[in-house]
Amino acid sequence: MSDMTTSTEPTLMRRIWDSNMAYSFRRNPVAVVSLLIFAVIALSAILAPLIAPFDPYDPAQIDIMNSEYPPVWVDGSESQFMLGTDDQGRDLWSTILYGTRLSLLIGLCAVTLQAFLGISIGLIAGYVGGRLDSLLMRLADIQLSFSTLMVAIIFLAITQAMFGSDTFNRFAVYFLIAVIGIAEWPQYARTVRATVLAEKKKEYVDSARVLGFGPMRIMVRHILPNSLSPIFVISTVQVANAIISEASLSFLGLGMPPSQPSLGSLISSGFDYIFSGSWWITAIPGIVLVVLVLVINLLGDWMRDVLNPKLYKG
């Protein structure tokens, strides 16, 4: 007891630095490098309009005559196009910067939407329980068994057919965010519900009820803060998945149009030229996509190891 009273209170920064999480982060070179790479990609995506030498959305800057130049280290390249050009004559480097921006934007917004829906539904289902809970979870089961991609494909295909491709292309970003956001809510809902059920059994929740606190206060002030670890862990994985989903949908022609390409649509447009030897249109955006998703997944892995939450399985 004496050692408790004599030690001085550490500052907040010191506490964070000393925490288990920060310690294991420093000790884990993979996590450090991943975070660095992610920071570089995210920063260049945010600053794309400043960094990019060309504006891929400006038709005046695009000349079809410049199409399919290889990157500078390959014979027959043009020095102003560092990574070469795509099939429409756009500078690949600029297009990738803008594309990454779109992919990240869609990924993050979609996950925010997922998290909002999933956490609310999961909290309510777990806390209220009973029939409402079984109904919501059956719904989640059904939707999950259909897989996100399937739901998204069907939804996007139908919207595309209903609105026509012009309108669809104009609002593609929002459609993608909405569909990826809505289709993946069960992941969050199930995880949150499982933790809520586990937390609800703990006596501090009973204690709060005996003290007369209302259900809202108990859910938000007591249960939610204790359910954060699994939410953090699945959030990283979900961002990676959302980026992949966006790329897959765009690849199928159900996402971003070629005029406003994300990484996925860029890869898709390059695929047609892969047999003619223009590999870079597919390969370079592909590498960027994979590296981006990989570092996010590696960070997620590290977080899972540190926080070690019991995630919902099955």
Place this chain on the structure above:
Amino acid sequence: MSEAKTNPPLLELRGLEKRFELDKGFLETLRFKGGRITRERRQVHAVNSVSMTAEKGEVLCVVGESGCGKSTVARLVAGLLTPSAGEIHYDGERIDNRTRKAMMPLRSKMQMIFQNPYASLNPRMTIWQSLVEPVRHHNPQMSKGEVRDRVSDVMRSVGVDPSWSKRYPHEFSGGQRQRIAIARALTVDPEFIIADEPISALDVSIQAQVLNLMLEAREERGLTYLFITHDLSVVQHFGTRVAVLYLGAICELADTQTLFSNPKHPYTRALLSAVPQLKDDRPNHIRLKGEIPTPINLPKGCPFHSRCAYARDQCRMEQPKAVHQPDGSLVACHAVEEDWPRD
């Protein structure tokens, strides 16, 4: 207990029952029997027609083995569960059918201490936050200074060093956490405390500390306890009256001294003899047949008949009523009732 006639008891349970549905949803109740699909509901009879009272200042202990429904009784009284039947009266008023809002004034009078000190404090709140929250909630008109004084007073009185305030629960040992949990219950200045196995998760040397603390709090604040435990030596030391529960029903209810000096129900006797004694070398306990049956769809008759050495046909057929004995104890046993020769 003669004064009980004039004033209503602080707590009164009348024929309290609690059943839990095992099958959730319609489909789960379907059974396939003899070539036909029938509907059948399985229920856990956790508490069966329990009646007892606690006078002001008393320590009413409820003892029994796991699954006997003792914790369910505690949770029913605390309003964490709603009874399936029966009534709970507090200070003369019925409380089991109140809404959460209507319960509010009572929440500061009646508090609960839990078994597992590792789970009974919110791990994401500092000790100070945990202790201040209930005070603010129940006394919105209090100034910051008053709240601080109230909490500091309580902390000091239970031996929680105020310099621990900014720490989180995980930084403390089990005993320290239980002190903090008791402090939390005392911040709202209750008169009645439900203690659900408050010391069974603690080490022997720490158990003594916490029991002493609860004794002091009782003397200083005039508390009444409903004390749930499986440990008979604690009951003997701490309780004024004891209710022995078996499969959700009361076997015997008596003053502590009476119960320990002259146990009447066969189950109480077995339970008492099973406690390992320090200073005798050989166990000589009364061996019970078999094990505790599951409380699903209880058989009729005396709940204890399957393990009782004295069970007769009557015990298998009809449930014994609790009958007052000359020494004031209440016993539910056909053998005791009709004075069968035992041993």
Place this chain on the structure above:
Amino acid sequence: MLAYLVKRLFQAIAVMFVISVIGFAIQDNLGDPLRELVGQSVSEEVRQQLRDELGLNDSFAKQYLRFLGNALQGDLGTSYFFKEPALDVILKKLPATLELVLGATIIIVGLSVPLGVYTAIKPNSIISRIIMGLSIIGISIPVFLTAILMIFVFSVELGWLPSFGRGDVVHVWGYWDTNFATLDGWEHILLPSIALASIMLPLFVRLIRAEMMEVLESEYVKYAKAKGIHPGRIYFVHALKNTLLPVITVGGVQIGTMVAYTILTETVFQWPGMGFMFLEAINRVDTPLVVAYLIVVGFIFVVTNTIVDLIYGLVNPTVNLARMGA
């Protein structure tokens, strides 16, 4: 047991009902059957009359019931493009997709169990680290990119394997032609199967590893060690069985994902399965075919999920099917 089956059947019917409503809603809102039937040159009066004859002016519920009645008799409408019953079109494409899923499943099951178990038993060995490193890379590469990469390497650069189509197939029965009867068929199905497996395999390896490591920490494994049981028996009898139980349920869910991913792999490899067909049908706004696909895929999901649940119940002794029944 029977009651359990009945229960599962109820659930399956409920799910199929929801799917059929969605399917019908799509059919009702997407595309105009009249235009497909008669073109644009017909007067409004004739249109209205045709509408009445076709029952298009009936209430939603009435139209849905008719749709449902037809669907139950196997009539899911006629494809605008193929001018054939939609169900027939799909059934012709179904074997190609199922063979692809089968190929991928064999790869996944065959590799994930040994790899997952190995990495769990020896978590610190170099091989385990390599497997785990590869698995996270595998998760991070989208299926279509894996497919493109393999085409580029094995077809374009090396020229070892074909990049599209099913190659030589042998007729077996009904609509079923198989890839597994000729060398050429094997060559054609290899890359698409690997591509389809590429995203599930690492997921399963990691899942099995995580479950197995958890089981190896359990009290009963420690107890088995204390009884002097040989490690081989501990790993493969005590731990593996407990590991695979949760994996089975996850596997059931993943089947759905796999069918969805066939759309991607079939598109890249121009595999003449129903995924490829579905995408084409969407581009052609061939509504009856889209709806029929939806219903057939929904049916496949429901059947496989039910089977997986039953297997789980049979394998896991703590789930007592008999007691749930009687």
Place this chain on the structure above:
Amino acid sequence: MSLLSVSDLTVKFAMRDQTVTALHDISFDLAKGERLGIVGESGAGKSITGFSLMNLLSKPGYIDSGKILFEGQDIAGMNDAQMRGIRGNKMAMIFQDPMVTLNPVLTIGQQMVETLQAHRKLSRDEAEQIAIVKLREVYIPSPEERLNQYPHELSGGMRQRIIIAMALLLNPQLIIADEPTTALDVTIQADIMELLLELCQSNKVGLILITHDLGVVSQMTERTLVMYAGRIVEAGRTREIINDPQHPYTQGLINALPQQTLPGHRLKQIPGNMPSLTSIPVGCPFSPRCSYAVDHCRTTRPEPISYGTVRVACHEVNRLHNDTPDQEKQA
């Protein structure tokens, strides 16, 4: 020669940035057929002692130094393959919680047969016959049927009986029981303890009983070790330790029991908490909580010394013994 002879056993745990010592120089002997109790509170190191004897410490724990001689062989230095010949065969272990000890997906029969087959060349039928005999010895009704049942079909008390039967399958020399009844109900507890005692006596099996309950030790064992913060603080004949404890901690432990005080009065509590492994005080580990502690206790670690028939690790044992009435008063 004694059956088991442990000398200077030290166990360490490699933590994130330091190595902590969980057991310090544990030494004791156990004669053939003798029953020994190891008592202590949580964190005292009693379970770790049990697992060290089986050489079954889980990472990051390891045996740092010391010898564990079992029938003359040093277990501490054995590899897993050598240990397999001993575990379950000559030395069996009973775990704390019967609800999680048995494998949920294997039948009782499978789990008993595999134990026999791991150590003897037996057919399945022969092994099952032995299993049935042993199940009968622990009073399991209709043992033939039990063999085909899964653990979840049986109650906790029944499972613990089966685990005891499993421990006896190969007629071991020593059974290590780690809190075998803590997870069970009082009435079942007493039955299981009685059964264990009866079987150990009739089969002449040595028993090491790890528990926090002094009452259990008193009824079950001939000798007792009292542990505190990874050390043995007192060792001797159970009767003497219970009736006339020498170490202040043992005294405190016994006096803290509610039976030792008149109902309604303050219990004689030991102040403070058990130190965590990372912050064990220098000198006597009990000194911060000890009312007899003098300066010497806070600086120098006491070595176990003989006092009468017991061994006690306390500097002040002589003074303390003369002061006993005082201690009664101030507590």
